[in-house]
Amino acid sequence: MTAAAPAVAVAAAAGRDSRRARLEARARRPVSSSPSLPVPTRSMRRTIEGFRLDEERHWVAALDCGHARHVRHDPPLVERAWVLDARLREARIGTPLDCVRCDRRELPDHFRETRRTRRFTEATVPNALRRSHSTRRGVWGVLHVHRGRLAYRQHAPFDDECILEAGQTGLILPEVEHEVEPLGPVEFEIAFHAAPPPDEADPAP
Ligand SMILES: [Zn+2]
DSSP: OOOSHHHHHHHHHOGGGHHHHHHHHSOOOOOSSOTTSOOOSSOEEEEEEEEEEOTTSOEEEEETTSOEEEOOOBTTTBOOGGGGOHHHHHHHTTOEEEEHHHHTTOOOTTOEEEEEOOOEETTTOOHHHHSSBOOOTTOEEEEEEEEEEEEEEEOTTTOEEEEEETTOEEEEOTTOOEEEEEEEEEEEEEEEEEOOOTTTSOOOO
8 A cells, every 4th residue: 555645646646636635635444344443424214124033033124225224113112013014014115214334334144246347447448337327126236446546525425535446345335326536547347236136035933
């Protein structure tokens, strides 16, 4: 990893590059499931796709991001009597729920890589990736930087940016607007991850 000198040089070169200099001056860190990353200013809202019981017979909501969240009725600590009623549970399907595991940027454990882009360089990166865009529901991405440096910005609810260097990865959350910007010569690819087909998934408890 190089020292901070290039950032100083860039800042001196031109005022219009001040944003880039600020980016480079930020602590260099991969965007990953690292717990040290800041959580978003507001929680990620995900959609409930269904419910199942866990081993202890507590209800778990399956969310469209691939995560699961307990929705216990555990009085007097947690009052959620609706979860015991099949009809009331059904009525919650399609409604939003905060997902703390998305807030912590954790790729769902059971997800598998489904597709990988070719390697892009600063010359071949599609314009669509430079503009704000997102993966669709339930599809996660992992940016793999093989050479050079890539600025990676995530929009709401994260609103942060970082610089990925060779060997680092950046996690792309489903439906979160983001964009990339090559900082000089770069080589990177994106691996997409999604839920395995039902017949390959582990049986739910
Ligand atoms: Zn989630």
